Amino acid sequence: AAVEALPACVGVAEGCGTKTCKVDADQFFVEYVENGEMIDDGLLKGLGDTGAGVLALILLGEPSWGMVKLLHILILGKAKAIIRRYLAG
Numbered sequence: 001a002a003v004e005a006l007p008a009c010v011g012v013a014e015g016c017g018t019k020t021c022k023v024d025a026d027q028f029f030v031e032y033v034e035n036g037e038m039i040d041d042g043l044l045k046g047l048g049d050t051g052a053g054v055l056a057l058i059l060l061g062e063p064s065w066g067m068v069k070l071l072h073i074l075i076l077g078k079a080k081a082i083i084r085r086y087l088a089g
Helices: 025-034 045-088
Strands: none
Touching: none
């Protein structure tokens, strides 16, 4: 999409063969990679990059934390029972 916005190399660069040459690659990099937004379409477009990142941390971080706690309880619960049986026996 953004590559089409670059001007073609008409008479500027030789040796491109059948490929389309593009100029101003450094300007393209600055505009679309360094300063461009990662989220430019879709449901989270209105939040921007920062807002969508925070939302992603909340939506992905909380369930992950809950899963770790659940596994911690399940694994340590069984380990404690085995240790108690070993020490009592």
